[in-house]
Amino acid sequence: MSERRYSVGIDLGTTNCALSFIRPDQEEADEIVTEMMPVAQLTAPGTVEERPLLPSFLYLTHPDEFSPSDLSLPWNARVSYITGELARARGITTPIRLVSSAKSWLCHPGVDRRAAILPPEAPAEIGQVSPLQASIRYLEHLRDAWNHRHPDAPLQNQDVVLTVPASFDPAARELTAEAARESGLENLVLLEEPQAAFYSWIQSSRSGWRMQIKVGELILVVDVGGGTTDLSLIAVTECEGAVELHRIAVGNHILLGGDNMDLALAHLLKAKMVGQGTIDLWQLQALTHGCRAAKEALLSDPDLKTFPVVVPSRGSKLIGKTLHAELTRDEVEQTIIEGFFPLVDVTALPATRARTALTRVGLPYAQDPGIIRHLAAFLTRQAGAAGDLAGFREAGTSAGFLRPSAVLFNGGVFKARILGERTLEALNSWLQAAGSPKARLLEGVDLDMAVSRGAAYYGRVRRGRGVRIRGGAARSFYIGIESAMPAVPGIEPPVQALCIAPFGMEEGTEADLPPQILGLVVGEPVRFRFFGSAVRRADVVGYTLESWKPDELEELENVEATLPADGHQPGEIVPVRLRARLTELGTLTLEALPLSGPDHWAVEFNVRGS
């Protein structure tokens, strides 16, 4: 690696993408500067503008919709799809052609992520795309925009860190890595978004972070993006006099974010405007935008009692056709603060609704909008997460929940400072009741760009400059094995869970081989059920669970192995053992190894839905 490379961080978000970078000449600098790449994109037909973010929207155009020249980009004369701002704008009036939230679909275990299923329920004439393809389109756009600006340093040759939610399961991580490979990004690693936000905080504090956090501290990262809420805990420990950071726990995947809040307010105002005329989808979108501005204004200025929201008509008449309503402070406080940030007890559990058998295939949105309830459930679930860290101040078990000493907020939602304060207030009330000191707020991250900035910074940390958060796998993993018992009608044979990858397995390492031997049928796909656990930290490879509590193990997508027939008779049963490996890149791979011989076969995640 003689050539000096940029360190590039890409935040491939649910609603927005961002790209930050560190120049090669910053390699030796003490105070490094991360820069943000403005992303050139279509903002109107025939109009290309640079914007800080690339909205993660893909619009599949109709041939009669645009004149030929109106879709050209500086690097591509003619495209049949639009990404970014214009895609979002067009999709409001023609939603059947708009792909949105591709990232949430990418980790939806109920659908085939390689199948052309987006936009869902699009008419047959529209050539749908897969969640994977949509992700590739966004990455290609960022790649081309970069290469257009840096013709001498193509992105393919730079070190790229791509962020994923901490809650992403192995299959979703693998799909993200696949999207990056398809976009030609070779020198790639994955990084969890809350960790990226924390790296960004470290970088923005310059060298001051060592003064602000101490050994024995536990830092909670709350990352509320447009569409997802992602939680992580980072412990500060000491090893031979040096400070070490450990990411010790991550939360579940929660599809709940700032967009939900703005939409809740929009529906509230829509009800108020009911006498003024009908509101179509376009106007609801305009209303949602207006509500976001009104929310931010009302939540940041305590003297403001009301904020006007206006929605123009789609026609050219403005006067008399413009809908008008006022959002009041009470309404915002009721809807946002009480609805999304309720002051609840730490024992409160998020409400879940039993799933009905025949639901339309859609995204598994969070059933409970109470972000603070999700936070309470996370800290309770992870009560034991710090217990096995040597020299740690105190375990969480005595209080029944894990007690952080500092909090870092990330995501546009927290631009309304009161929402962060409210979260801290809830957390501190729990801490106080447990007799613990209050948690502090860590400040100074750029709420929109922290993830991509932190990712770029991490690229430099990987080259050995700066402190690294030790993380590894945030779960232990298990293969489901049906126990041998006589078939009883109506009763499913009990399943045992065989641990094949321990908790905290580090990148670039292989797990031990479990002693258990499985039989694979040559030439036929063999499927195993696959589980992950964010709480069982002590299980070693080969350990078998006979039974488990419902929230202890989470069933993930099946894994599937197909043994090629060469060298074997079709139908022959080959005894194998399964080995897990966490790649440098950050993805989990599984291999089937026969008891003898040098062969090994890949075991794939079944991302085709179940």
Added chain:
Amino acid sequence: MPSFFARISLAFKLFFRVLLDPEFAARATRLETGVPVPTERPGAPPPLFKEAQPDAALQLLGLLQQEGRFVDFLEEDLTGVTDSDIGAAARVVYQGCRKTVRDHFKIVPIRTEQEGSRITLQEGFDAASIRLAGNVIGKPPYNGSLIHRGWRVSEVALPKVAPGHDIRVLAAAEVEL
């Protein structure tokens, strides 16, 4: 390079002009000896006014319409319309146009002093950015009170337009199928 015959023709022309025009002969001497010809200034030539390119203006108009419904608003007939109806529409225009202008221009005040305060203009001040009014006599330094602080655009970032894009379409007609 002129051809041989063109050069013969030129040589004859110059021969007669050198003979008949003493002023021309003096310039020819300087040309022949290699001394540079001093440029003459028989009064400054009339300035060349340039036509402002309509593209940027059309583009801005389109942007203001797109975000702020600017053209829609100006095309409305306001006679007999109540102020409260105008107010609701004006908010749409205000919010959208303000965003457009802020996104594409960085506008800074020319003078940072409070309006109404006394300021002094030294000799050599920029008459293009500061307009004198009222009792305009004498020589600098001038003392006066700041009526309007002035605005100047310090940065412009207009979108790029694709070749072949019809910029005269400020807002496409919309047909819902």
